[in-house]
Amino acid sequence: MALLKMKFTQQRRVHLAQGLWLLSWVAVMCGAFIFFLGVYLKTELLRRAEVMDNTEIHTVPNILMMVGLASIGTNWIASRVCQDSLDASRFPRWKVLLLAWFAGAALLCCLLFSVVVLSYALQGRLEESLKMAFRCCGNNNFKDWFEVQWVSNRFLDFTSKDVKDRIRSNVDGRYLLDGVPYSCCNPASPRPCLQYHLTDNSAHFNYDYQADELNLYNRGCREALTDYYMELMNSTGPGVLSVILIQMSVLLSLRYLQTAVEGAMALENPEDESEGYILEKGLKATFEDVKATVLAMAKFAQVDPAAAEESTEAADGEKGDNATEKAATPTPAS
Numbered sequence: 001m002a003l004l005k006m007k008f009t010q011q012r013r014v015h016l017a018q019g020l021w022l023l024s025w026v027a028v029m030c031g032a033f034i035f036f037l038g039v040y041l042k043t044e045l046l047r048r049a050e051v052m053d054n055t056e057i058h059t060v061p062n063i064l065m066m067v068g069l070a071s072i073g074t075n076w077i078a079s080r081v082c083q084d085s086l087d088a089s090r091f092p093r094w095k096v097l098l099l100a101w102f103a104g105a106a107l108l109c110c111l112l113f114s115v116v117v118l119s120y121a122l123q124g125r126l127e128e129s130l131k132m133a134f135r136c137c138g139n140n141n142f143k144d145w146f147e148v149q150w151v152s153n154r155f156l157d158f159t160s161k162d163v164k165d166r167i168r169s170n171v172d173g174r175y176l177l178d179g180v181p182y183s184c185c186n187p188a189s190p191r192p193c194l195q196y197h198l199t200d201n202s203a204h205f206n207y208d209y210q211a212d213e214l215n216l217y218n219r220g221c222r223e224a225l226t227d228y229y230m231e232l233m234n235s236t237g238p239g240v241l242s243v244i245l246i247q248m249s250v251l252l253s254l255r256y257l258q259t260a261v262e263g264a265m266a267l268e269n270p271e272d273e274s275e276g277y278i279l280e281k282g283l284k285a286t287f288e289d290v291k292a293t294v295l296a297m298a299k300f301a302q303v304d305p306a307a308a309e310e311s312t313e314a315a316d317g318e319k320g321d322n323a324t325e326k327a328a329t330p331t332p333a334s
Helices: 010-047 055-084 091-121 123-129 142-147 161-169 221-265 283-301 305-328
Strands: 006-008 274-276
Touching: 006 010, 006 221, 010 055, 010 221, 055 091, 055 221, 091 221, 221 274
Parallel strands: none
Antiparallel strands: 006 274
């Protein structure tokens, strides 16, 4: 018994073909969206490559770009099938290709779903991979700069007593300051930027290190980048899920159109009512048929050891007969 069988009149077949043609082009646009989403995500990851130490993160944009291109090609073919579905002279040429199309479209949906799973699975890896970057200060906060020599040695005057004292006071021989680079300054702050002597209350007018809100970025770069990339990943999931629904609609609708048109062409009057379905048999019977086909193909691909041995012996015997015949042939006198 056919699975999800439906009746289709000539008018319903025409409406199905027209609606599916429009849906196919919507799916083509979705494929382009998926591709450019992958390109954008890949570009953003490459822009911040210096703060990334995990190459697995690039798996998501790579699959997005590949699936996007495949979706464009697959749904363009679906639109062409819709155009030829009501032409008895042109539709039969798609019969063989449609089997491969259905397999490719099903694989495409699986790949799209894997993107959703990967985008959420890699969020934990993202947080581990982020270091210092943009519109923030330090890794966790601005105090991280106190432990980093962010002033290059070529800008230091090693004849200065203050420079010598600072280098000597540090065990690692680094020039450390209780200050931050200018990139940490928040331009929205009404007070001029305080970069140096941040822990010295007497170094600035009306200043209390413990109580005052500093005019620096309050958020660490780890948190800033985590929020940024998490937002990208979170927006990827729902967008791709929407595309999966559209792709599944194209897949099922084209199956109905194919079976309904083929059923109509088998009738004496092609304009009569025909049946459309998803599977010609039930799920269990279809699974058994596929299983039997796969086992038959695997058995055909295997080499029978006995047959191979007989073939080898026959070849060796043929070579031996040829050698005997050659030896028995008299050599003409010169």
